[in-house]
Amino acid sequence: MRAAVYRRFGGPETVHIEQIAKPSPRRDEILIKVQASTVSAADHRSRGRDVPRGLGALAALSIGIFRPRKRILGMDVAGIVEAVGVDVTGFVPGDEVIAMLGARFGGHAEYVCVPQGGAIAAKPRNLGFEEAVTLVFGGITARGFLNQVTVTAGSRVLVNGASGAVGTAAVQLAKQLGAHVTAVCSGTNSDLVTSLGADRVIDYTLDDFTADRATYDVIVDCVGNAPFERVEASLNPGGALLLVISDLAGILRASRQSRVSGRLVSASVGKYRSEDLAHLVALAEAGRYRPVIDRVYALSDVVEAHRHVDAGHKIGNVVLRIEAGAGSHAALARESATPSPV
Template sequence: MNAAIRDNYCTPDMLRIVRVSLPWPGDDEILVKVKATTVNRTDCGVLTGKPWAIRLFIGLFKPMRPVTGTDFSGIVVAKGKHVTQFEICDHVYGFFDEGLSSHAEYVAVSTKKAVLKKPENVTFEQAAASLEGGHYAFYFLKNLKLNAGDRVLVNGGTGAIGNAALQFLKHLNVRVTVTCETAFVELLKSQGAERVIDYQKEDFTTIKEEFDYVFDAVGKSSFKACKPLLKSKGIYLSSELGKNWQNPFLALLSPFMGDKKVKFPLPYSAKHSMKHINELLLYGEFIPLIDRKYRLEDIEKAYYYVLSGQKKGNVVITVN
């Protein structure tokens, strides 16, 4: 089969599409013919080995998995003898942020990982695009005590995480204000944002409104800048460590620094988030935003585009 492969942490131009042996499923694994996968920000970390902390999970000196890819959707073509929950021809999708080797025509996946049957009402491309951003949006928001009517500001409504967060919050009847560039204002309104701030025209940190939570889904702002926007007991979250890696430390110290806090939740198994994502997909409450599509052969271009930080939602790789 064809697969995107590298020997060391590298830039996208060093990723090669080569013929490799077909993986064979172990006793608790399924072999999936991949129909779609994505290149996402986690993949960029897995490819480049940056930030360095990621190497603790994916290989200290070189990547444990030569084939890249963290998510997939596709069709089960073989299964191990202990697999009972999936059958041949089932349509499935799955995600594992430490890597699944899914930038390939086939992938062997343990059924102990976050793998589910794909809802029939979504395409293979939508299923693959629902996972990485959806997973992180879910785990960032799940620790908050969100109530209908709460006010949340999401910075970066066109990122994979920010856009999934907008839709998840809307599902909870939370009032969402979101930022994006001019061209996407109408789209985000149609997805349910109460107010959309065009960040090219207005600095969201200067608006005279207060929120229960500020979620910096692109990690471009800071607790200091967002503090005036928070109500008393308000909480700031960021998808990034912060310019000086301050966010995890602020999460520990901010409870002693006043009545506004920082939370920096630690990642956990995608099994929980996928269950939630699956339900929302099934009921049409979450439609992942898809930006560009590339063929597996053009994956290098997809990586460079994602690394540019300009993707809108998700970048899909279609696999024939």
């Protein structure tokens, strides 16, 4: 099978298309013929060992010290069940599915195996593979963090970094729960996040959201520049700071800050769960969750996809088309410069 493989850490040019052995499912595994994946910030960090401050040693245990431990990147997939192990009961060949691979990676290949107990769900029936895969990385991450708090009608939620994969998901999920959502992003993305449900937009290039007197029940930091010390005054009593990205100091201080302040500070997404994917699928099928696609690249153009993500300005999701003609979003050429909430 074809796969995008990297055998050393470094820039996008370290990734090459190679022919490698097709995996075979174990007793409890599902073999997926991959139609689409995404190139995410997590792929960028793993490939370049560009991790938040203080996490280098810990990250090395997962991604490798001298060479990559997982040579195929890609944390998510949308595809078709090719085969199942003898103990698998929930899926059969031909099923169209989405799955979160997480730190196991492996999505940037024509085939990947997923344990039946992992985060896997039926693909939304109304979405093509390229749209469907955008629910996974950002959606399940946002859902995992928001599961830790109570958001109800009238709750005030701020999403810092609202135009990325996790941010666009967090805006939509918070809005679905009835929250008043403030989105922090560049002014050029104001229309996009407003269309996704944001009630207020703060252009971070012009204003510091911590400088006004507004306070929030929940702050979701998808950027990594909103530690508790910076945003404490912006949190309501009993509120929560959800650190999607944090350095080591922020992770280590989270528990004590929660105890002392009476506000939840969390830097852990928790376990990726199939029921969270199923929730996202249900929203998408009901027309209440919109995929956001920045660009679509063919697998053969994976280096260019990495370059675009490395630039740090992607909007929503950068999709990698594994199979030619996958999904219904083929009209989006990889050169497209306009993100599409479809």
